Amino acid sequence: MDVGRHPKINLLAYSEVEDISGYIGNFKVKVRKKARYVDEVECTSCDDCVDVCPVVVPKEHQLGLASRKAIYIPFPQAVPASYIIDEENCLGFNPIACGKCAEKCDKNCIDYDAKDEIVEFDVGSIIVASGLDVYDPTEFDEYGYTRFENVLTSMELEILTGPGGVTKGKLIRPTDRKVPKSIGFIQCVGSRCESRGTAYCSNICCMNTIKDTLLLREYYHDIDCKVFYMDIRAFGKGFEDFYRRSKALGVEYIRGIPGDIREDPKTKNLILSVENTTGNGIEEYELDMVVLSVGMVPRKDSNSINKLLTLQTTSDGLLMEVHPKLTPIDAPTAGVFFAGCCEAPKDIKDSVTQASGAAARAASILSKDKVKIPALTATVDDDLCKSCGICVKVCPYSAITIDMKAKEPAKIIEAACKGCGTCASECKFDAISMKHYNDAQIIAQIDAILEENPEEKVLVFACNWCSYPGADLVGISRMQYPTSSRIIRIMCTGRLDEKFILHALKLGAPIVLMSGCHPADCHYINASLKAQLRIEKLWNKLERKGIRPERVQFEWISASEVGKFVKTMEELEEFRKSVTKKEIEETKKILSKSKK
Amino acid sequence: MATESDFKCLRCGHWFKTNYEKNKPEERTCPKCGSNSVRPMPEKKK
Numbered sequence: 299m300d301v302g303r304h305p306k307i308n309l310l311a312y313s314e315v316e317d318i319s320g321y322i323g324n325f326k327v328k329v330r331k332k333a334r335y336v337d338e339v340e341c342t343s344c345d346d347c348v349d350v351c352p353v354v355v356p357k358e359h360q361l362g363l364a365s366r367k368a369i370y371i372p373f374p375q376a377v378p379a380s381y382i383i384d385e386e387n388c389l390g391f392n393p394i395a396c397g398k399c400a401e402k403c404d405k406n407c408i409d410y411d412a413k414d415e416i417v418e419f420d421v422g423s424i425i426v427a428s429g430l431d432v433y434d435p436t437e438f439d440e441y442g443y444t445r446f447e448n449v450l451t452s453m454e455l456e457i458l459t460g461p462g463g464v465t466k467g468k469l470i471r472p473t474d475r476k477v478p479k480s481i482g483f484i485q486c487v488g489s490r491c492e493s494r495g496t497a498y499c500s501n502i503c504c505m506n507t508i509k510d511t512l513l514l515r516e517y518y519h520d521i522d523c524k525v526f527y528m529d530i531r532a533f534g535k536g537f538e539d540f541y542r543r544s545k546a547l548g549v550e551y552i553r554g555i556p557g558d559i560r561e562d563p564k565t566k567n568l569i570l571s572v573e574n575t576t577g578n579g580i581e582e583y584e585l586d587m588v589v590l591s592v593g594m595v596p597r598k599d600s601n602s603i604n605k606l607l608t609l610q611t612t613s614d615g616l617l618m619e620v621h622p623k624l625t626p627i628d629a630p631t632a633g634v635f636f637a638g639c640c641e642a643p644k645d646i647k648d649s650v651t652q653a654s655g656a657a658a659r660a661a662s663i664l665s666k667d668k669v670k671i672p673a674l675t676a677t678v679d680d681d682l683c684k685s686c687g688i689c690v691k692v693c694p695y696s697a698i699t700i701d702m703k704a705k706e707p708a709k710i711i712e713a714a715c716k717g718c719g720t721c722a723s724e725c726k727f728d729a730i731s732m733k734h735y736n737d738a739q740i741i742a743q744i745d746a747i748l749e750e751n752p753e754e755k756v757l758v759f760a761c762n763w764c765s766y767p768g769a770d771l772v773g774i775s776r777m778q779y780p781t782s783s784r785i786i787r788i789m790c791t792g793r794l795d796e797k798f799i800l801h802a803l804k805l806g807a808p809i810v811l812m813s814g815c816h817p818a819d820c821h822y823i824n825a826s827l828k829a830q831l832r833i834e835k836l837w838n839k840l841e842r843k844g845i846r847p848e849r850v851q852f853e854w855i856s857a858s859e860v861g862k863f864v865k866t867m868e869e870l871e872e873f874r875k876s877v878t879k880k881e882i883e884e885t886k887k888i889l890s891k892s893k894k
Numbered sequence: 895m896a897t898e899s900d901f902k903c904l905r906c907g908h909w910f911k912t913n914y915e916k917n918k919p920e921e922r923t924c925p926k927c928g929s930n931s932v933r934p935m936p937e938k939k940k
Contacts, residue, residue: 816921817919817920817921818921827919827920828919830919831917831919834919834933834934837904837933838936847904847933848904848905848931851904851905851929851931852930852931853929853930853931854921854930866929869905869927869929873905
């Protein structure tokens with residue numbers, strides 16, 4: 299509500315973002331303000347229209363446990379606190395059929411002819427806070443969520459026990475409207491499951507159940523609460539105390555997830571079979587009610603915003619940050635930040651912490667006239683560019699634009715480019731070059747290293763962020779790796795063009811190693827995986843040419859994996875000895891004949 | 895869609911099977927030597 303009143307915050311409720319263009323500091327956002335069909339300024343929320351509306355539909359905010367009219371306020375704290383007409387269910391769009399709310403409204407606030415409005419904004423920064431959805435446990439048929447009325451989800455329990463809920467906070471059993479004497483909570487429904495729901499832990503469910511059991515035990519002293527769990531994850535300040543308090547109040551924690559739920563047709567009680575893994579074998583419990591502690595899943599409609607901002611998701615569908623440790627709030631698209639569950643499930647405290655961080659990050663951009671960018675950005679040679687669009691597809695930051703129809707050359711958005719070099723490596727026409735770590739500099743280093751006795755060297759391309767510091771740490775740790783190793787630093791393995799490797803082999807390198815960050819730690823989102831794909835193609839190409847693919851190796855080595863670096867270099871040194879001079883000479887001949 | 899495919903470790907020569915989806919690279923490790931130089935083998939090489 300404070301946000302709605304704030305003079306510097308423009309809150310657009312009941313609206314959808316239609317388009318976003320531009321880049322950090324200069325975004326243009328197009329928003330569709332949906333027609334409410336009620337004048338939100340004039341409406342005083344007097345309720346007269348609601349009284350005469352004949353249409354009754356389930357109320358979404360209360361998960362269908364209550365009903366609303368076709369003209370309604372979505373929830374009591376909605377901002378603005380004025381009515382909306384549900385276009386889908388309202389009869390008033392056919393004036394012959396209805397129109398009662400318009401007749402009743404003294405202030406003439408109802409306007410069936412209202413149209414959606416498109417508004418545009420210039421913004422410097424964007425915070426994505428699109429959240430997650432609650433998991434629908436219908437597919438867990440063994441729990442009978444769709445068959446037994448007394449099986450609820452944790453969200454439905456929240457609606458039932460909340461002061462603004464249908465029962466005004468009184469817990470009742472759906473089948474007989476009586477206060478239940480016993481209630482069971484089943485944890486991890488739709489979480490930590492590979493086959494159904496999500497593989498990740500939804501983070502909040504354990505503490506939410508503990509909170510529910512505490513509330514129930516405090517309000518209904520004789521209610522019997524049982525929690526069926528795999529393991530209780532009560533990490534965080536004060537959480538373990540909370541858990542202990544719940545147990546001290548008599549809540550029983552049973553380590554085991556029920557296999558199924560049956561219903562006694564007469565009493566409507568629920569019978570749970572569960573293997574108690576703390577040693578009591580298979581047990582059966584008869585309970586009045588069961589609450590499925592459901593997890594959180596990515597929103598079904600999140601794809602549209604992800605596409606507009608070119609955001610990437612993990613295999614679980616959660617939004618991916620630039621780096622999980624170093625920049626956990628930043629989206630890959632410069633100037634875009636995350637707040638709340640869209641990035642990962644989190645509780646209120648963590649959401650507020652992240653939102654504060656995101657607001658501070660956004661403010662740091664808005665407070666300046668100019669944005670600092672790395673001096674390593676890509677540049678396009680307009681004469682060489684064929685407008686094929688490959689660079690646009692591979693750029694992890696969506697920092698390249700192109701008009702393929704008009705055959706315009708690609709354009710680099712320097713403010714968004716981070717300088718990974720993936721575009722330069724993928725460009726088949728050599729139309730993209732990098733400022734620093736450019737082709738000529740890298741080729742010159744290869745030439746210098748392989749100028750004398752190339753057959754005695756193992757050439758390593760190491761990324762700036764992980765493998766190169768890893769090699770450095772070997773020395774700092776007073777460890778050793780074979781002296782045959784020669785390291786060339788590149789910003790990212792994404793920068794490694796196959797032409798560098800082929801050039802090295804052509805000059806007589808027996809072994810070439812590409813080494814970079816583990817893909818999950820890649821400092822350029824997924825550039826290292828793009829490099830892996832390129833190497834896999836190169837292996838096939840080498841084999842076709844009659845060159846052993848084994849001579850090109852790759853390894854993911856983080857900055858702390860000194861042992862792995864040493865082991866890899868020792869293995870490659872042994873392997874180098876197996877590459878004969880004859881083989882090297884043949885490779886040189888093959889590659890000298892090839893065009894590319 | 896990911897299907898089970900043959901892979902060859904280019905460090906130790908070990909062959910093994912794991913899930914593979916074309917043009918969807920992921921971090922793979924040889925179960926024998928731990929190297930990441932793991933090559934998806936084309937169908938005809940089986």
